Amino acid sequence: MGWTEDGTGAPRQPDGRRQALLPCTLGFPPKRGGGASNKPSSIIHIPAFLSNRVCLRKQANPIHSIPIRSSLESCRALTVVVVVAPASDTPIFVQATGLPSGWEVRHSNSKNLPYYFNPSTKESRWEPPSGTDSETLKHYMGTYHSSASLRPDGQGQQEGKIRASHLLVKHRDSRRPSSWREAQITRSKDDAMTIILGHEARIRSGATSLGDLATTESDCSSSRKRGDLGFFGKGDMQKEFEDAAFALKPGEVSHVVETASGLHLIERLE
Template sequence: MSQWEVRLSNSKGLPYFFNQETKESSWDAPPGLSEDEIKQLQGAELLTSGKGSHAGQVRASHLLVKHKDSRRPSSWKESNITRTKEEAIEILRGYQAQINGSPAKFAELATLHSDCSSHSNGGDLGWFGRGQMQKPFEDAAYGLEVGKISDVISSDSGVHLVLRSG
């Protein structure tokens, strides 16, 4: 009988795997367990509540424009960002007009222009839960319907457009 069980993280509200014998924990399924064996684990129902293994999480992309008051005013494109927050918002509004609600255009512009390393994935940040992103960003992502794009959001990182993808 497996020593693994599924528990719910108190801090993130997400399921994780816990080995009662070794006290090891992991977000990912333990190697060597088949899908059927995982389904038999104590607490396995936590894995399928809500949206499968991403219960309570959202998936989002963003297009970030940093400014001189950003937490880290540099990026893959510019080593020293000197624009004002107002200039950053103006730039982002220009992108917003080009995107015009299109997720494909969003990804294209994020790839070319986002000041985040996620630019190489079209701005995709993957799945995340509450408490993992800055509050204004998190609120925007959770507040959007899948496929919708936010208005300009300001965080400590800069100004963003957020596309909820999951």
Template structure:
């Protein structure tokens, strides 16, 4: 079944496909053979956001095995700003919001989570990280995670694998607990420890 630009918001000729190796969606143009992790120029990001939430979000179940010694598993929601290390995302090819605007957004998301929404649901449509397609879960995210430098095995990470601010916050959480807002060079995060 072919998806039109009206449905997914992508420019003419572009498709959303799923990577077999990373199990993540990516963007592909069969005519030019161009593929990329970020949406191509000219994408209607609001339509894409709705399309991705409907067809490409999936909750990754618990692994069923205990975490390797000294390692944890987490999910996060990332809001980037123009001073982030890489001010672009699957939602926006160029992020121009200020740090203060990003802080206002993430404070609103934190409030919504406290009022009953899940981090997973919000991350699917609002996170500026490629882990959005997995509800923010780092379990099935590629090793290059918007520059967080995930080097752990299958989403588990230990100290020294992530940006220090991120890992310090994650390791200080109990299973299921949500962090305060955490600032890293990548942007602002809400982190939830999963295992």
């Protein structure tokens, strides 16, 4: 397409204007009559796409859209884009993740959870990196990493291990004050306590379940699995969390448990 890279790795248009990367993930067009659930927000032919100073670039396997910096926010707002190549009528769906340049969402087979990975630096983390667009990431994760698509692996309980789910509310003094919901968490511990006590009251009243609340309100990436942490044994978790979880009977929900990660409600599943 006539795009080049300069020494900094920032793509430039032929006229020299520098671009910024917006990571995206390749999706697939719906089949006719298939009742596709996620319709694109717009269909753009390549010439029109380029005239808006946006194009596609393939890097290491993921598909990236490249808007100019001044248009970055408006481009992020367009979470689903369809591009029709000039030589084909087959659209390519591109779903923005909201992550900073160079980052992508991957899936951990061992923990059955999504995580964030930077192929260039080889850095991986459970929480979104700084500079993440939280709303775009929330939309993306809800579409591709929701609890509906991430199910327990069905393995039986291992000896000496239990299975539990939790709901985590972080605060500014948490060990990592960021989450998939908020790139930078600024609430105080008192505010976090007020929030989680409200969640506990709703659960105990029967108005909702811990799993349902965890899906939308938990600051842990396990929210994609309704807070399910799978099976774990002694020494696998922080001591305060572990002690509270092992003290529960299956089906019981703990009161608020405080760890270095934040404030938790724990439900023992098995």
